[in-house]
Amino acid sequence: MDKLAQCLSNILKDLQGKDKHFQKLDFWNGNKIVVSKLKKFLEVNGFRTLKISQLSKVVKVTYNVVEVFTPQDVFNYCLKYVEAENSDFESIFLEHGEKYLMTKKALLGSLKPIELKPYKNDISTSRYFYNNCVVEVTANEIKTIPYKDFQKRKQYIFKETIINRPYKILDEINPDVDNFKKSSTNSDYKEFLNLATNSDEHFNSVCSSKGYLLHDFKNPANAKAVIITDVLSQATNEPNGRSGKGLIIKSFSEFTNVVEYNGKNLDLKRDKFVYQSIDHSTRLFVIQDVGKSFDFEDLFSQITDKMDVQRKHTQKMIIEFADSPKIAITTNYTIPQNTDSFTDRKHLVILNNHFNANRKPEKELGKLLFLQWNESEYLAFDNFMMQCIQFYLKNGLLSYEDPELKRQNLISNTSKLFVELIESDYFNNEYYSLKELASKLEINSNENSVKSKIAKNWLKTYVSYMNIKIDFRTSGGFEQFCFS
Template identity: 30%
Template sequence: MTNQAQQLSGTAQEVQKVPLDNPESFDINLTTESTQDWNFYTIRTTDSGNFIDMKIANILKFFEIKGFRRLKMPNGGYELVKIHKNSILIFSDTADMMETVRKQLIEIDRQPEVWEAFMERNYLTSQVDNAMERIKEVKLNQATKTHSYFFFENGVVEVTKDKTKMIPYENYHGYIFEDQMIKHPFEIQHFVNNDNAMFDAFLQNVTNNDSKRYDYLTSSLGYLMHTYKDKTLTRAVILVDEEIDFEGGAEGGTGKTLITEAVSYLVKSAVKDGRALVTGGNRFFYQDIDLSHRLMIIDDISSDTHFEKFFSVVTGGMTVEKKGKQSFSIPFDLSPKLLITSNYMVNGAGGNSEERRKIEIEISPYYRSRSIKEEFGCSFFGDWDAKEWNLFYNKMITYCQKFLKHSIMYSEPINLVENKLISETDFSFVEFMDSNVSLDEEKTELKAEKAEFFKAYKEKHPLESKQLTINMFKKWCGKYAIVRNYDIEHQKSNSKSYLKISVKLKPEKET
């Protein structure tokens, strides 16, 4: 497969159906019928022997009936493809065209002399290539706001909020690429009480068997699997640990990567090492992203990676730069959704605009003290039999249905707000503030000279505050007040600056 062809390969894409010449009259993957109806060769018998005549136009027609087309690529130019089952595009080359002719002439028509003549005269020239029918308009995402599609070996699964049904590829109103298919025969399964997929039990464990947290996680996975891009819901899903050790470093090991792997079995995904995305940026970080990818997974990003780096990817299209090659743009409706995992909090500039772009899900530390194999008796994915795979795919599709029916089912955070505060300031600062502020109904406010308060923190925590300025300290105090639900004021009196933190006044009841 050429580089351009690789740009459109993947799992779970479609292209707009282009009408074929009288498609009802033949099967594009024919291997058993004679070519006589296509008449791309004739044999004349004379006194001098047999003469074989072939016409370029008829040879071209033969290849088009066999499903060969030229597909327009995003970077310009065309790639040779072959249509199978009226919907599946297989990237091809001249060797495949030669093999198609050989099978027809040797195995079906039993005309070895014609095959010899075909090889001698080299009919696969640029003339045939240039004249072949083109597929110019390519629609790569058939999903709509209400319909999602998954492509299995034995058919297309159409999913709505209330229904799942199988469509034969011959009846599917779109194209997909051969390697976009999920390599598994799928059977629709209706769950009963004693039917439970291992992966679903795993998700219940990592949400601490809390139904609201479970719905939040599974509906978010459904959002990621639904390939429709909605401008009113542009968010990155971020998986973080519920418990973070800020003093000894983040531990991980909670199953976040296993969740990303599961989604990638249903949606064509580009998996990126988050540690390779350095703070200074890497213009070629996205160079292996192409139009086939519906999900970009950035696994294990570092603590100094800010969310602003991904903002444009979440809210709009993206530009892909490749080393030594022309860059190209992926429009919003075809750009991949974003799934991030981190052992740290994913910080940014803050504000409502940023928060509206995040779906932050806390993963319980359940599997830090036990292994998947110990609990389930096997490793996930690699040790599963056909029955467990089918349970897994069916269950994942129910998460997509949950999203189509309810959208994102948000739940209240566990430690997220506190962990964000510590991550955006410092553990020592939060500890210092809690010790010195500690407001309640009796002590309703703290007023301190800002410079003296700052000095007190630096003296108690000289190492942690080494690079801290008084302006940054002021911002940290503001973040602290928001999380603790306090009011904060910065006052000046007699050329001195004061910090006033107070308990929020309860609104008076209307009379």
């Protein structure tokens, strides 16, 4: 029995006390398949039609759990019933069943549509479906509910959303920003994030980002791509890998369907098949390792609007905004656009470079994350991740400005000599000559007016980065400045 089947079996036992494979209803008469009875057999056993992103699919509904079936899957399901109930009819079904279930589309297309509504998280509640219970997360509480209670909602979930491990609550926490790091459940993964961040503020920012991506409700007023990178890469615009970005992405795949795409040579304008692996169950789309030439603007419509999924040799599928996956990007380069349009659509997650090619998480933590965990270690991880969702629902998406990166960016936009001069000689609450400052700088121009203009622009950049004020005045025909 595969993992998903085992999950469903556990849920069915919770719902009805036993796992029934078939509702008996023979669909043959002598040596002939009776089409009307075959249709009835399928419907009695939960087969329905369901429109998914403008495409009609055949699904099997077992209580509130929906599984997508291909025509071949339906044929195999019926064959198992024949083998169990009338093995003499098996050869006849093998010869003629294909015509009704695979070659012709009329029978499967005529099945009743599903009666249930799809389950969707709302803006304030997130639910995850484990193999023993449903975990319900709000800003104020994390609780478990049995599937029997969830069934009363008359909503369906897809089979792929079920997490094949048990859950129970280990700790009641306070998700306030002042104590989240201290109160959240200890786990190997929490320690990894602790080492990959510089402070409580930094830790909280990363955890809020994880909560944002795990909570699959899409708010059109807060639709962002999460960009995951590291300090050195952002400071130098050169690769400094092995900082832990891969483990950030791996953590999401433990809960939901993540589709990854290699972004090293990605051109979103030319590659129309970028999203072809995305389907109804995809909750997170990750573009890995985008390069220097990546144009973030090409993602704007996918972040804030419907998603066009073009597959080779098939009809284009349009996924509505509310049903489309959230987007994350990993990169070892800067994404320099800083206009309001870009700021509104991106959220930066920056890891420090505690981990690198020589200092790996498995050495620091004494084990491979995920691969060498037992059930109790997974349970601690699950509790911590649910707490990240609660933290996000309580506090929103928190930004973090790394001091080291801030200084490096300031130097990149001015010069190292300029920053050192300003911080050593020009903070005495008095006015200084702009021309004199410009003469001390290594500016590639022989024109004093050009040098002064560049120095003045750098001063404006400096006060903008440092969030301080500056006053310019003209005295004796010369321009002066003073920090206030």
